[in-house]
Structures are given as structure tokens and as C-alpha cells.
Amino acid sequence: MSTSRVSNFDTYSSPTNGFRQNSQPSNLSKQQNRTKKIAIKFKERPKLPADYQEVTWQRLKDAVEAIHTQRSVSASLEELYQSVDDLCTHNLSAELYRRLKTLCESYILTCLDQFSRGSIDTEQFLKLMNNTWQSHCNQMMLIGRIFNVLDRSYVLQSSHLVSIWDMGLELFRLHILTPSNIEKRLLDGLLLLIARERKQEMVDRSLLKNLLRMLSNLQIYGRVFEKHFLSTTDEHYRLEGQKLSTELEVPQYLAHVHQRVIEEQGRLHHYLDMTTKNELLQIVESNLIEKHVKVILSRGFHNLMRDNRHHDLTLMYSLFEKVKDAKSELAAAFASYVKTAGAELVNNPTADPEKDKNLVQSLLDFKDSIDFIVVEDFHKDETFANKRKDAFEEFINRRQSKPAELIAKYVDVKLRAGNKELSEDELERTLDKIMVLFRFIYGKDVFEAFYKKDLAKRLLLGKSASVDAEKSMLSKLKQECGAGFTSKLEGMFKDIDISKDIMVSFKQHMEAREAPGGLDMTVNVLMLSYWPTYTGMPVNLLPEMEQCQEIFNKFYLSKHSGRKLQWQPSLGHCVVKANFPKGKRELQVSLFQTLVLAQFNTSDRHSYEALKQATGIDDVELKRTLQSLACGKARVLHKVPKGKEVDDSDSFVFADDFKHKLFKIKINQVQMKETQEEQESTTERVFTDRVCQVDAAIVRIMKMRKTLSHTQLIRELFEQLKFPVQAQDLKKRIESLIERDYMERDNDNTNIYIYKA
Template identity: 25%
Template sequence: MTQSDRRFNLNDAWMKISEGLKRTYQFQELSPSHYMDLYCHVLNYCIYTTPQARRANVHDIANIGGGELYDKLKKYLKSYLEKICKKGLKLQEEDLLRFYATNWENYRFSSKITNGFCHYLNRSWVRREDDSGRRDVYGIFTMAIKTWKSVIFEQFHEQVTKVCLQLIESQRQNEIINTLLISRVIQSYIEIGFAENSSVFNNIHQITSPSSAEVSFLKETEQFYHEPAAMFDISHSEYLKKVVKLFDEEIHRIQSYLRSSTLKELSKMFENVFIQDKLENIYVEAKELLRTDKYLDFVLLFKMVISVQKATTELRNIFEDHVHQMCVDAIERINNDAINNPKLYVETILEIYTNHLKLAHEAVHSEKDLKIALDKTCYKFINNDAVTKAAGNTRKTAELLARYCDVLLRKGSKIQEKTDLEEKFNQIMVIFNYVENKDTFQIFYREMLARRLVSQLSTSDDYEESMISKLEQECDFEYILKLRQMLRDSRDSKSLNNQYRTYHERNQLDNIVDCSVMVLNSNSWSFSTSSELIIPVELKTTLDNFTKFYTQQRSGGKLTWLHQHSHGDVQTLYTNPRYTLNVSTYQMAVLLLFNKSSHWIVEKMQDETQIQVNLFLQILCGLLKNKLLKCVEINDDDLKENDIKMNYHIEIDDDFKSKKIKINLNLPLKLSKKKDIEDSHRTIDEDHRKDIQAAIVRTMEVRQTLKYKLLIQEVIQQLSSHFKPEIPVIQECIEILIEKEYLERQPNEKDILRCLA
């Protein structure tokens, strides 16, 4: 091919390319076949380079086809934009913005298409030029954007920016403006800023620097708020609301037509204008707002300083101190009553917690900060308040919380009638999370669950299961294993009683007593062995029959009767009307003596029943007080156990009268109740020591040698999820293990322990 033929072909190709450019930028239809023709023309233009130029490896654009086409494209776009520019010279205000935005979007779209059919030019010549070190050559789309900047942007951007800021100013004055129009303009600024700093093939999403419009927006915003900031009065809640509202409005503007990255700069600007110089005043006012219960104003204040780390930290500390003091004051006010009133104690804490948690939620963005402060406060005061100090140990909180659960889950609770128990359970778990001695809670909860199940006073098996499930979620399966077994025993006992009735009918057993028996797994229930009792003859046949049945059902099973937890009904046959008395097994044994004789001496009664003396006197005293029995030697209504002598005469009171036909005499015995509480605390102390010793042994078996202080730290860390071990107790356990030769001190380093196990 001759040089003139080549030139002719290239001119012909350019004519077709320029015709395609015209159709593209005038938004005329461009079919897929026409698009591919343009792609081929660009390809042909690029590859028809003289052999001499290729061998010389020169960069003279005039002698290389790609360079010629690149130059022609650039001139075409510049000429096209200059014509557009003339059309907008006389436009003003929104008309100018609309002109700029519309032409930008059309031009950008068309340039994307042009970049597509010039793909080969980008891939071959443009990339080769960039690899050779040239920095004045760009991909076709980037080149098109730069051309827009040099022709249109440079001509109009100051005027366009000014109009945008005027519209924003109008919006601040509560006028309605076209925010979409501003957003379209800002998007062009952002993309132009990207093109200005880009290399050949940068991705537009990498742009991070602010556009000129964003810089101007921030500058104008700062100037706009200088005057209201000078009038700033932190003590007026209406002004706080206004400041927060202004900031929210500016955030909305950024979301409407600027980039989210501008928000950081806006926050800094608001911080400088409204906050930094007034921090001390803000702290003073925050304390006053909390002191006067103006919680919503405190939330507004928190929102206002949310971007200032120093301020939010200080306000969180102020909030934490305030809540702690409120809790301390509230518990001190009820201290005398709360130590024996779990409902008062727990609900006082819950009320304070709920109110301040609501405050934390209302703070929205600062919710996490205030929730952290609330958590720290609750953990601190719940385990060390006036009640725990009065009780002399930190376990009191766990005990009262367990007793509150018992109040909720026991039949006849007035709380059940007024509230949703599931919601109450959730509230209990809130406090439970802050309790250090979770093992103490478990021990008391287990004992009270046992009493509810044995006395058939549980409000519902479903509620019992629900509460246990919540405990399992917070702790682990092992924590609730015995509780679940107790519920299972209760359910299984119902089935076992049905089987016994069938067995009774099939074998035609002659029982004068209708009984229901609960069979409990001794590994799960915390009941101690009952005091000695000679079973009355009226009960013996029934108990023997059930024992025989159970032995046949459960080979190898052994029953131990827990008389202190048994009860039943007896009827008075000597009165008119006849009364039904609900009594404990011990009370029943005493009353049934009068089937043998109507007169007894105290000593003989105790000998016949073999009930432990102190317990027997307490039972007898109760029956005398209730006028079922009488003693000729006693006339004092204020009777005490010590007033009863072993030689006194006791007889049935034939004149017994009561307004109730069914009378409950099965009330907790003081001696038994006191013993249970003492046993519980003794069990807790013993279990703690066992757990501490086990943790020490586990740690030392792994470490073999360890410093004394580090061992104490590791033990505390291991056991803190169940209880917080006291350092003196840990030290005592270490000494015990040294005496037992599990551990020894290093001869030359007394602060280092070595494992001997």
C-alpha cells in the first residue's frame, strides 16, 4: 500500500469515526452494528502505522496512527464543548445549574460510549505511552473529563458553586430548594477532581479528597454558624435542641448532595465552633441536668458532643458517677427493710436500671457509651451496697435475688397477678449478669425450688422451665443440671404415683391413708437427713406398701423418708363441725397419739415419737397456741417453748373452734428454717474452698512452678464466672495444699511455688 493510499484510508476512517462521535454526543441512535463498525475503524486507524515508524520506536504522534487518532479525538471534544460553553454564558442561578448538570450528564454518558469503542486505542497506544513514562496521555474517558474541566468547568465553576451555596443558604432559612440539582452538580465536581489527580486507568471510586464545592460548603457553613455560636448558652435546653437540630440538618444536607466523607469535616467544624472552648461549662451543666432529673436535656448534650472523644468520655464518667450515687442512696434508704425483703431490694435496683437504660437508648448514637457506663456502675454497686455491708458479705445480693425468684414462682404471689412473669424473668437476668457470686444464687435457688416442688407450691412447671432455660443461656448446662433433674423428678413422681395406684388396686391393698409420694434423686436435692421419728401405726402400713412397690419397680433403689418435708391432712372426729387440719408429719405424729389416749405427759409424748427434744417442744408449742391441745399447767397466751416442762400434762381441747373448716398448721419451724440458712452458708463456704483448691491444683499441674501472686491472679480469673474468690481464702487454701504436700515453696525463693502432685 502506498503512503497516499494509507492516508486516504485513514481519512476515510476518521470521517466515519467523527460521524459516530457526532451521533454519540447528540444522543442519536447508535445500533450495535454501527458501534462495532466504529470499534473496527478505531482498530484499523491504530494498526496502519508506517513500518519505518515502528522500527524507529519513536513517539511522534503525527507519524503513529494511535497518536493521530488520540489527537483528533481531543480536538473534536474541545470543539464540541466550546460550542456548548457559548450557550450557557448568559444563564443565571438555577437555569445555569440545570444547564451545567444536564450537559455534564449527557457528556459523561456519551464519553463512556466513546471510551468503549476506543477500547483498542486505550489498550494499545495509550497504555504503551504510559509505560514509556508519558504523563500527559490518559484513557479516552479520563481525557474527555479533563477536556470538560478545561473548557466548561473552568468557565463556570465559580458561578455554579456560588449559586449552589446560595441555594443552601436559602434552605437554611427554611426555603424549599431543588437538592437533586445541587447533588448532580457536586457529583460532577467529584469526578472532575478524580480525573485531575488520576493516572491512566484509576478507578473512580478511589477518590477521597474533597471537591472544591465541598470545601466551599464547609467554609460557608462555618461562617454561617459563627454568630449563633457566639450567643451559645449551654444552660438553656431550647438552645441545646437547636444546636442538635442544626447539626442534624447539616448531616441531612451532606446525605442529600455531598459525599458521606464530608461528614467528618463537618463534625470537626461544629466541634470547633460550638464545643471546644466550652467543655468545662458543658461538664458542669451535665452534672446539673442529671441532678435535676432533666435526662432528655442530658441526652441532647451528649448528642451535641458525640464527635468529641474527650467530651464523650467525661460525660460518660459523669453519668456513671450519677447512677452509682443514685443507687447507693436508694439502697441506703431501704436498707433496714430490704435486707429481709427481696421484692423491695430487687425492684428498687430494677427501677433505677430501667430508667437509666431508657436514657441510654434515647441517646441513640451515644447508647453504647452510656450502656457501658451503666454496666460498670451496676456491677460495682450491686455487689457492694448498703445491704451487702449490713449482711457482712457480698453474697447477700445473690441470696435476695434467688428469694425474689421464689416469690415470683410460688403459688399465690400477688406479683403474678399484676405483671408478665416472662418479662420479670428477663429483668431478673439483667441483675443476675452483674452478680459476682453466681454459685451462691444457684445454691439458694435450688433450695427454694426444692421447697416449691415438694410442697407443691410452684405456680407452673412451664415457668420453672423457662427460668432455668434463661439461667442456662447465661451460664452453662452444668450450672442448671441439678435444677433440671429436680423438675424431672417432680414429673416422674406424678407418673410413679399413678403406677402405685394401679398396683394398689390390682393387689387389693387395705390402706386407711391416701398418699402421694415424691421420689427424689439424692444427688440433685439438697435436703439433709430428717430427724428421728417413730412412724405412727396409722401411717406405717401405707409407707411399707409403697416401699415394697418401689423396690419392685426400681431394683436396688433405697428410699430414705424425709419427714421434715412431708405433710398431710387429718380430721378432727371429736368436734362439731369436723375440721380438716393440714399438718407436717411431725405434727401428725403428735396428734395421732391422742387416738391412743386423751391425756399425756410431755416426756411420754416425746418418748413415743422420738422427735428431737427442741424440735418436739416447738411443735407442741404451736399446737397449744392454736388451741388444739391444752395444758392445765399453762395459762399464758404468750407461750414459748421454754415454758413447757417435761412433766406437764397435755390433753385434747374438746372445745376447739375455728372460723375455717380447713386449717393450715404446716408453717415453717424456726429451728428448721434457721438450720437451713446456716447449712446453706456453710455449704457455700465449703464449696468455695473446694473450688479454689481444685483451681490451684489445675493451674500448678500445668505450670509446675509459678510465683505466688501470679497463682492468686490465675485462680481469680478461673473462678470469676461463678464467684469472686477472696484473696485471704485463696492464701489459706494454698497453705492447706502445702500441708497436704500437693505444693511446696522453693527453698531459695519463697515467693515461688512448685507442684509435687
């Protein structure tokens, strides 16, 4: 027992519950409740012999010295542990701690001399330091086990003392590493090994790891090593970046930087303290990337983009995104490339028709390549996606109307019948891609005008590849631009459907009478407001055709009074039965072709002038028609003299030698290339519509604002108008509205406009 005095404890027991208070028990009760008195006595602590402390300390001292000198300890660990326990029990802990510290300090001082010898080289010095440290750690662990009781019963209760392990660290730090010459030599040795490793030399990484862990355990890693290491690292990569950024090609330089980052991360993993990670990687990235961003981009980025070097672009992005402002520089370079490369595709200073013909496909291919880079190489980074959108909008609208026109014509080609290069799914994907380009163009009204013109031809001439594909495209346009944009286009489809119903009724009407000449006529009735404007072209129809036309006029007007029918023979087509000497055939031809072929029922040879007189077709259309019949693949006529072009002096002869493997033969009309005048006419109609929109926007703004400056009005017009327009054109419309008394200038300030109610 640890108590120092002897005490007597009296214990009272009673058969009753607790003590009885304030009562006078009877004599019998007193006798029955007589208690027994029990005395518990403690022995006095045995006194230690006079020399016990010294003898015990000597035993412990011998054990510690044996540990230091790596000799076997004569006493067992249990005996030594008990000795420490006895000394602590008799209040000798303070003296024991002091003597142990003095003993350990004496031994550490004896180790100091071995580091003062200048004969050992750097690597030997580092190995000696590592061995000394490892031995010291092992010794202090064993000593700590012997003196564990001292740690628990005394040191932990004394705030001014450190544990035996920490005491060993303090002594090692104070006597081994504090001397400046040893500390400097250790630092120089560590930096030397790391420098060698950066030169691809083999070094002992375990040695570096142990020594740097030693500095961390001694809590001097930052002061002794880290700041010097980071300083030398900064200088090393500063010089390397200056040299290699101009010497190596960009792909090789990026690979080198990537390798350097991996190497430094490997050092962090193997021997550097993780507290160094952020500053170390920042130094590498700053010196090898951040300081050379503009040089890297100017020397190779456009080439990487042009050549689709996806691995190098991915590597560049992964390196640049870690560096401040580098990613924004990369995004700017990306946008610059897209604008430059895109402008080369769109611009056509020589007006090369072949280049314009392939423009949309080139844009789609270019868009696919840029999309792949954004998604795969730049990891769907939103910054680059926005740059891509802005860049496409800029370069594709450098030619104000042409891209919109060409996109509409490209859609026409894809939706035409006979286009077998795409399956339904592929066609749908192509239309989706085209819609992406469509979003970029500002002149959507130009697209609408040309698309409407081509759609009309496809619907009326039966050249549409698929009604489902047509309606799918219409749905995409409606979703993108709203119902107002597609209302007329939807009206065209509606007219076609209504015409089918009309023809059902007309055929029922014709069942009661005989059709003139046995003709079977189908008519499309179109609303003028939905369809493009067609110039009337009177021709000399066959008598049977004129009779059928008159019958339909009476039939339709009897059901729809007050309407007027205007026939368009240029849009008609027929199926003609032809008797050739080598067999009968069915020819699918246009109405103009039919009128020409009908003339050969009376004679096998006709001159150009005779055909012109008989059919009433104008020169341009007649030459195209004759060229398709006499100069195409299926030549049902022979031209005299032979040649590809039709002249006024030519004659045409029925081809009695005509033969063909098919019974039904489609003879396509020679497609006349759209003339410059026709293109300008379509564009002019668009601009006319735009004038009305501009006037309406000006009046709408002025009616709401009442008074507005010229600058403010122009700014609001630019925000509201959805097509490209010049400030000069807006000024002309403002002047026109002033002349028409919709608005006026302020008398005191001509730059202010006032709305006139």
C-alpha cells in the same frame, strides 16, 4: 457565505459506475460519454460602508447607556443582536469587547460616589448596596442577551478573556467592593444585623441573603465576610457560654444551647453560605458545650438521672454526641451514677432485714429505669449499654454473697403456689428480668445453693405454682451457665417423675391388701446426691403410719436391692378428716401438725409437755406447729393462756366452736425465718465447694505449666475462677497444696513454684 475568494468546481458525471481507467473507448463510446461542465460562482462579500462600525457601535452604546440609566431602548432587541452579529462577522469582535468593557466600567465608576456619602446609616447603606447589586445584575443580564454572539463567537475562543457576565462581576468587585472603606462598612453592617438577630431583634433576612449571595457570586465571601463572621461568632458564644453555664440550671442551659443551634441552622438555611456550616456549628458546640462539659455534668446530670428527666437527658445526649470527647464524659458520668445509686440499694450497713427483703425488687425497678434511659434517651448507644453492664457488675457484687442469696429467694417467692399477683406471661417476663440480674453476680454458686434448697421445698411440699414455670427457669439457668450448673436441679425433677411411677406400682401392690388404718400414703424417693442435706428428725409416728412405712420399705427394697431408705418426716404433709360440732372439715396440714392433732382424739386438753412427750417433736418445731394450729387464721385449737407465742407452760384445748366457710382448709405451718446459723451453714457449704475448685484449678495450671511464679499463678487463677476470691485465700490454698506435696518452691527463688508429678 463566509469565504473570501471565488472558486470554480468542475463536476463530471457518468452513466457507468465510477471512472474507467487504463482503457481505450471507441469513438461512439466517447461521444456517448461526453460530460457536461458546470461552473459554480460565489458573489464577493459586500463591503461595509466606511462609517458602519462607528454608526453601529453608537447604536449599541446608546442601548447600553439606556439600560444603565433605566431608559427605554429605541432599537429592538433583534436589531441590536444583528448589529453585534455583523460586527463579529467582519472581525471587529476584539474592538467591540474592549469598548463594551470600557462603557460598563465607566458606568460602574459613576455608581461609586453614592457609597462615599457618610450621611446614610448602616441599614440604608446595606439597602443601597443591595439595590446597586440587583440593578447591576439585571443590567448585565440584558446586556449579555444583546451581546450573546460576541460571547459565543469570540470570548469562548479566547482563553485570556472572561464572559460578559463575568466581566461585569470583575468590574463590580474591582470598583465597588475593593475600596477598603466600602468593604469594611459592608462587613460591619452585615455583622451588625446578625448580632441584632442573635439578640432576638427583627432584621431583614432577605437583605442579608441578597448581600451574602452577592459576595458568593463575586467569590469574595470567604475573604470579606466568612472569616470575620466566624471570629465574631466565636467571641460571642465564648462569653455567652462562660456566663450562662453557671447562671442557668442545667435543663434551662441545655434548652438554651439547643435553641442556639436551631437559630444558627436557620441562618444557614436562610442567608449564610453552606460552606460556613461545619465551622459555624463547631464554634457553637465548642463554646457552649465542649468547654463546659464537666461543669454541666457536675451541676445537674445526677439530678436528671435521679428524677428521670427523660426529655432533658435526650437533649443532653443529642448535644454531647456532636462534640469531641463529650459523649465519653457523659458515659463516664452515667456509669458513676449507676454505681452510686446501685450501691445505695445494695449496701445495708445496719443489716436492716426489710431493706434486704425488698432489695431484688428495688434492683429490678432500678434496672428498668436505667434500661429505659439507655434505649430511649441515649438511643441504644452501645457505649452506654456497656457502661451499664460494667456498673451493675461492680456495685451488685460489693456484698459478695448476699445479692445471689436474695435473688434466689426472690425467685422462690415468685414460683411459690398461691402467688396470684402475676399471670403466666408476667411471670415469664419477671423471670427474664431476674436472669439479667443473675448474669451480673459473680457468686453464682451461692445462688445455686439457695435456689436448690428452695426448689426442694417447693417440689416436696407441693408449693410450686407451675411446673412449666419451674422448668422454664431451669432452662434459662441451663442456657446461661451450662448443663453442669443445672445437672443436680434436673435430677430433682427426675426424682419427682420417677417417684410418681413408683407410686403407681405401689398402689397396684396395695390393691391386693388393706391399708393400715385406711391410710392412703404417697412417697417421694429422692437421690441423696441431688437434694439438699436434711438433718434426720426422729418422731413418734402413729402406729398406722409406721405400718404403712414398713410396707413401703419392703416393697421398694424388693425391687431395688442394696439401697437404703432414710425417711424425712419434716417434709411430710397430710390430709386429715376432722369432726367438729359445727360440721366436718378436711384439713391440709404438715406431718407434725397431724401428729399433734391426733393426740386430741383421746383427750380434748393437753399440756405442752404432754404433747412433746407424745409426738417426740423437738421444741423448735413443736412450738411452730402449735402456733400454726392455735394462733393462726384457722384455729382448730385454743391456747391457754391466750397469746401469740407458745411457752412450755401452755396448755391446748380442742376448739369445739371452730367453724369455717370452706370444707377443705389449708393450715400453713408457721414459716420460721431462716436463722443466721442456717444462712451461714449454706454459705459455708458453698465455700467448701469453692476450696475444692480452687485446689483443682491450681493443680491444673501447675500441671500444664510445670514452673510458674507466684504472680503469674495468681493472675491465671483470677482468670479461670468464676466466683469472687481474695488473693490471700488463694495463697492459703497454695500453701496447703505445698504441704500435701502437690508442688514445691524453687530452692533458689521461693517466689517460683514447681509442680511435682
